Amino acid sequence: MPRSCRPVTLEPPRHRSTRTVGLAILSVAGLLAAVPADAAPADQQRQRDFAAAAREFGVPENVLLGVSYMESRWDFNGGTPSTSAGYGPMHLTDLREAGSGTHHDKGHEDPRGDDARQVKLLSVPASQSPPPSLQTIDEAAALIGEDAATLRTNTAQNIRAGAALLAKYRRESGSWNAAVARYSGAKDSAEAQAFVDEVFDTISQGISRRTDEGQSVRLTATPVSPLRSRSDSPKTECPNTTSCLPVPAPYQELPNNDYGNHDKADRPKSQEVEYIVIHDTEVGWDEALRLVQDPTYVSWHYTIRSADGRIAQHVPTKDVAWHAGNWYVNAKSVGIEHEGFAAKGAWYTEAMYRSSAKLVGHLARKYDIPLDRAHILGHDNVPGTTPATIKGMHWDPGPYWDWAHYFGLMGVSLSGSGRPGSPLVTITPDYAANQPPFTGCETAGQPCPARGSGSVVLRSEPNDSAPLLQDIGLRPDGSASTLDVSDIGSRAETGQQYVVAERRDDWTAIWYLGQKGWFRDTHATSPAFGLAVTPRPGLATVPVFGRAFPEAEAYPANVPVQQVVPLPYTFSAGQRYSLGNVLGSEYYWATTFDPAKHVVVTGKTRYVQIQFGHRIAFVKADDVQLLPAL
Structure with a gap:
């Protein structure tokens, strides 16, 4: 049955934006009629939930789908919170349930990582009260007469509540453009419009995918011709299609011949920039910006907000920030923090992925950095400087960062280009289907919710019950690694390349920390082409x-x-x-x-x-x- 549509002009948000976006939105009356449940495939239930919620609350279906995609890519994520405390396909935020933590929560890592200076161990003041944008679940629950727990765990009710919240924003603001902008949680027109642009781009291009629960969802392309957002300030080094503001980190003298919180340099004239390091803040956006402006704290070059992809630049990329715990890497890298909380196993929003991918692509072109996993590192890929510092190194952004999707947004496939049977392989598991049994996301030793991951767990023998590998740096006593979500001692990650040591049936062993690490190679790798070191x-x-x-x-x-x-x-x-x-x-x-x-x-x-x-x-x-x- 064909969809009927009519052109509708979206007015600019009512917060000083002067831009208008033209968009053909599906009228509520023209939405597809519901397909009888007994006649529709089970894997289209989420599609039907979006359609039903759109009809019930008078929200154009493509707007509802576009907003949800930019928040969660329509995924449930096992009921776990995002890094900005959002739950479910509509990313309804509940910081009260998700909790929060500190950036350097272990308390024994020196982010500068330089033996020549005094070790800079940090403590972080208690988190401030969260902004309303991080507690939207209460208002949404009240609108549909459900409790917050239901909205966190029931996808259909989560979608209904998100639609109800959008409809409320539309009634109060007078336009869908403004409603989408408000839903982003943004505080000003520039950052809100960047989120709106991404939503409308998604609607314009159309998209279909299978969610993490195997649901097939489709957003049919609808013509859109928006003006693009521009970087807010010429003082930042950001792509001009992002919302970016300067929040300078202080270069300041301190007592006792100390200073903070970064080092002046002249890169790439003085040193080549070889790496971009991806971090997770483990604090909220406001607190991260407050901390980076503290001269007694440490620094990083950029922070990206979870809800809408807003970027703040703190340190010029020519200068050296203190962020990775390894001075050699610090001196040759750009550090990007992504807003997040200490709810282990949290997931990352599409708005954040897209904004970050634009920034990394821009920096890679500027500094001629190859877009591969040898140069685009997670903080968890940065080595300790000496045996004594290995334990203190961080594990962010963690096993739930979707490296394949992230690089795909930069137009790069992480699948290898080698011939079949190549001894060099790239780790490329199916993110949604690959669900390692990690523990400790909420309670130590307890199973994490089953959800997709880019990590492949390695064992000491080709046997599902064999012990994990040893990481003598993390455990000098020689004990085996664990499945704790923060334990990287026996784990390979999407995009990383390894040399095959042995193959047996459907098991593959790779060389890893001087050992053979075994895993079931059922579509977990792609053959690669390159050089091996021996x-x-x-x-x-x-x-x-x-x-x-x-x-x-x-x-x-x-x-x-x-x-x-x-x-x-x-x-x-x-x-x-x-x-x-x-x-x-x-x-x-x-x-x-x-x-x-x-x-x-x-x-x-x-x-x-x-x-x-x-x-x-x-x-x-x-x-x-x-x-x-x-």
Whole structure:
């Protein structure tokens, strides 16, 4: 039965926006009639729920679908909260239930990661009261006469409540454009319009997908010709199609010859930018912005808000922020924080993914950074600098960050391009279908809700009950890793590349932290093409490092030599690891407030970056040989 539609002009939001978006919205009267339940496929129930809610509350169906897609991609996510405390397909927020935490919650990690300065351990003040945008579930529940618990766990009621909230916003604002803008939780017209643009782009392009619960949902394309949002300020380094504002981090002298909270530099003239590091804030947007403006705290280059993808820039990309816990990586990276809370196992909104992907693509082009998982790192991929710092390294953005979707938004497929049977493979599980039995999302030792993940769990033998691998850096006593959601000791991640050590039936083993890590390779990998790294002939083992610092002879007299301490892992003859990069050795000596006294020490030693475990690592080029992975 064909859909009837009529053109409707969406007025700009009533908060000083001067822009108008033209959009053909499906009229309420023209929505598809409900298909009898006994005549419709079970996997279209969610589609019917959207249609029914749209009819009930007078919301154009494509607007309801577009808003939901930009929040959750129509997924349920196992009933877990997003990083901005949103639940269900309509992302109804309930911070009271989701809880909150601190950015450096373990209390023993130095985000600067530089032995030359005093370790900067941090404590974070208690969270402030959440804004109303993080507690929309109460109002939505009241509109349909249900309780908040039902809206968190029942997808049909969640969709009804979201539709009711949109309809209320429409009655109060006078336009669907303004209603969508308000639903985003944005505080001003520029950031609200960026969310509106993304919703209307989705409606214009149309989309269909199968949700995490196997539901088929389709949004039919409807012509849209919106004006694009522009970056709010010329003082930021953001794509001009994002909503971006400057919130500068202070470069300030402190007592006792200390200073904060970043270092002045002149990149890429002084040092190449090799990496972009993806983080999760573990605090709300307002508190993250407050903390980054504290000179006694640490810094990062950008923060992205969950609900609407709003970007704030804090540190110029030419300067070095203190964010990754590894000074070598800090000196050669841009750090991007994504708003989130300490509800472990939280998921990330589509608005955030899209805004972040635009920013990363922009920065990658600016600094000629390859769009691959050897250069676009999670904080959980950054190595410890010495054996003593490994335990303190963070595990964000965690196993529920959808790397395949994220790179897809940048126009990059993470599937390998090698021939079938290649000994080099890329980890590429089906995110929705891949549901490792992680624990500890809410209560230590208790199972997490079943939901999709980009992580592949590795075992010591080709057996589902075999122990997980050992990570001697995380557990010096030699005990096996666990399935705790924060334990990365036996886990490979989407987009990472490894060399196959052995195959048995449907099991594959990869070289991982000096061991064979086994997993059922049922569509979990793609063949890749590239180079493998192995010890030079005659060397039984080679040392593995967490940073690529120069040899002692390279340091000028006024710069203390930084020791290159091997990590406590074994890279033995016969093992092979994927090549990530070949790098020169550098150390950025920046221990004083006066940037004129900062020195970039460049050595003759060259390093090879490898995918050694869940984290990257470095080996000296003279210790290894590079071989085609044929």
